[in-house]
Amino acid sequence: MKPRLFTPGPTTVPEETLLELAKPVTYHRAAEAKAILAEVSEDLKYVFQTAQPVFTLTCSGTGGMEAAVSNTLAAGEKAILCTAGRWGERWRGILKAFAANIVTVEVPYGKAVTPEMLSQSLTANPDTKVVFTTLSETSTGVGHDLEAFGKIVAKTDSLLAVDGISGVGAMECKMDAWSLDVVVTGSQKALMMPPGLAFVSASDKAWKKIDATAPRGFYLDLRRYRKSLLESDTPFTPGNTLIKAQRVSLKKIRTEGIENLWARHTKIAIACRAGVEAMGLTVFAERPNSALTVIAVPQGVDGTAVLKTLEKKYGYKLADGQDTLKGHIWRLSHMGYMDAFDVLGALSALELVLLESGFKLEAGAGVAAFQKAYATAQ
């Protein structure tokens, strides 16, 4: 059977990137390694839509999030946390570990924090140093209106730090134009790579705060990365095999063009949601993003059992809900190395499994609706 990976991280890696990963290991301080890091850093600036340097850290995405907290906040300083799910809670965990004074703006799973909620919290907390939020809340499928968040925070002295893991490279996100001060992403979501690298960039406004804040760590001290990158280097041994492979996946993004890439994700997401609804199912997120579609498990269906059958019988690996959402949602990723036909396949396999389990559904309803929506979507 052909394994098909539809989890929202890790995601499918393109063949040419896998071939790069199979090559011999090389020395990370050689001129060639520096040239590759320089190239990757340039391509990351394009993906982040920023003129600022983007740093490559050898750690998973959470390491990048930790860098965002530890570099911008001193102990006891105030942070507003806009959270809509499990990944907002990851920010909370890190903020607690670094003794931040946390003001939480929270919505139930499936909902999005609104710009008005953020605005009110900032007005009530003018001493806020950093606002933390999530671009694509991968645990619920919600996307936040970061363009609006950016406009609000830009009027204050506060910074806006964004967990863009799973969002950057899947949905529109313009770091500079939207006034995002710290943006973090990871290699294994929309950037079409195995896990192992995190990418972080900071605005001039953020750098002022970072430079005024005493270091609170060693490995993730962004000042070290800034200094090294001036010489196309890293302060510590980088995952250079991964960096070489990331170069290949980034070239793929460059070739497609970021606007075309956003449009592809949007179109697939619109069609996927139409398919889901035509199957008599509901989309879980009230403000869905284009990286993944999260489907509410219908009454009387064993959500976890359906996912097991999908994988065992047809090779489709979707993700279950996390924590309290386990068994209640199905998470179908369409970010990165995915096209309409991949997602059509996943929907048709889901239809089959539901039909076989006795769920009332017209065979092909989801697939037909996907195609209709895809044909008319811009």
Ligand SMILES: *Cc1c(COP(=O)(O)O)cnc(C)c1O
């Ligand atoms: C996957 C994910 C993370 C966690 O990243 P790791 O690479 O597992 O550390 C954080 N935030 C979001 C939005 C994610 O999708």
